[in-house]
Amino acid sequence: MNVLIITRNFYPYNNIGSFRINSFAKYFRKAGHSVTVVAEGERDEAITWNDCDIHYIKDPIMTPKYLHNLEQKNKKWTLRRVIRALESRIFFGGPCIWRAKTCKKVEELFQKNNFDVVLSSYGPLTPHALVMKVLKKRYKFFWVADMRDEMSKLPHYSKIHKKRLAFYERNILEKADLVLSVSKPLIDDFKTMCSHDRFLEVRNGYDYEECYEINFQPQFTMGYIGRFYWMATPDNFFKAFSELIEEGRLPENSKIKIVGNFKKLDVPDRISSNVIQCKNVPHEEAIKISITEVDTLLMMYQSGRKGVYSGKLFDYLARNKPILALYDPNDVVAPLLAETKAGFIVDDADKEGIKNMIMKCYQIWKNKEILPRDWDKIKQYSRRNQVQILLDYLSNNLATSG
Structure with missing residues (x-):
């Protein structure tokens, strides 16, 4: 052709x-x-x-x-x-x-x-x-x-x-x-x-080799790679994260690493030192960061858009780190995460649910566990x-x- x-x-x-x-x-x-x-x-x-x-x-x-x-x-x-x-x-x-x-x-x-x-x-x-x-x-x-x-x-x-x-x-x-x-x-x-x-x-x-090896950071680190589009914000996530630290359920030195966003974020003072914001990097470097510098990969997407995947979801699939998606549990992301066994989903409006999912990801890091990803299903999405x-x-x- x-x-x-x-x-x-x-x-x-x-x-x-x-x-x-x-x-x-x-x-x-x-x-x-x-x-x-x-x-x-x-x-x-x-x-x-x-x-x-x-x-x-x-x-x-x-x-x-x-x-x-x-x-x-x-x-x-x-x-x-x-x-x-x-x-x-x-x-x-x-x-x-x-x-x-x-x-x-x-x-x-x-x-x-x-x-x-x-x-x-x-x-x-x-x-x-x-x-x-x-x-x-x-x-x-x-x-x-x-x-x-x-x-x-x-x-x-x-x-x-x-x-x-x-x-x-x-x-x-x-x-x-x-x-x-x-x-x-x-x-x-x-x-x-x-x-x-x-x-x-x-x-x-995704367009890179699947990463089967896994490493764990010295302190529990969640990462968001990319921009926050339109109405999508991490406000509820920040609140849930801050409360978990105040309650003593998460270590004080837990981190959130945000790479590539240039939208102004409202970070609560309580966790200002826990949130690390990094400038935009080339795609290859972003993939490397998500493999070597974080323990959980974050997705946050605005409500009201049915059938739309965040592009970062597919990049995240092959990185062998738990995905935590703040997304409509009744939309397309939920069945994809379920079939690939690559992570968890929770409604962005459910603050208690967000806290529970953060703790689930924290326990995976603490116990040095690896999710039982279905790599055959994941490879369909190369x-x-x-x-x-x-x-x-x-x-x-x-x-x-x-």
Whole structure:
């Protein structure tokens, strides 16, 4: 197959959206297919990455690195961010200059190549909208739209924004030859917005060797690796942790290590010396920290988003440390933790439940225990195996249609 991927998130950017699309490109190529990627970058350039041809397109208004630096410094408004905010309200299809430049590049590539498959990624809208423009040019290809998570039903969008986005979302769902998402609940929701059943569940995953060895820190240390998104906060967790120390149930020197978050956190004075906040690090270093410097891996996710996995969950699976998830016990994370035997889940609103789960993780550390992970189940969630689900589908369906 000759595959074109259109995305805003791609290597070298350190975010979960990039890791997902990186894996599609890398494992398509390792399977012997030709892969070309058009992605947002810091400059207009073409490179080779994992034997894939990558074409980076710069957005002159705001590059990913510029935005990341603003977020690190907690600068919400600069002239460029004001321009981008106005642009997003006037030109709803995404950054207009980047979109125009990318569309031109995609057309150039189509004039030189016969692409069998085009995969567009969550952007949330722009890459999919670019494919719909290409379709109007009468090029023939199999379109895979990777929706990943919700689009118009993302909770933090305004009603007007959701309504406008839903119009485009229905068109994407209807016209795509195959729609990907990360969970059955999300797929079931997408199905209500279109008239077909061309959906495939491809979850996120981990992309490193499974870690079977285990080490224990001198003092009990829980770690959260990554950002706190939107309304997700560790407030109840901090309160539960603080009370356990006050009650003498946890040692005074117990630690919480937070790596990569730049959202301001409300840390109670009682545990200010117990909470260690570290700057953002490359993904490979984050994996190393979570293997060698913590005893329990923390997940905290906002309520109200059904069927959505935190990307860090899959990274955590293969690290052989207990996972403590503050998450809706009736959502998709609970059965995944149960089948892999990789950790525990508790509702973020249940402070006593949180305290009990912290103590369970503490006892595992104190007794130097290792959870009986089901490694065969866990290996299903390697990125290679998740991408293979899509490769198998394309192999069967493109051969049939041909």
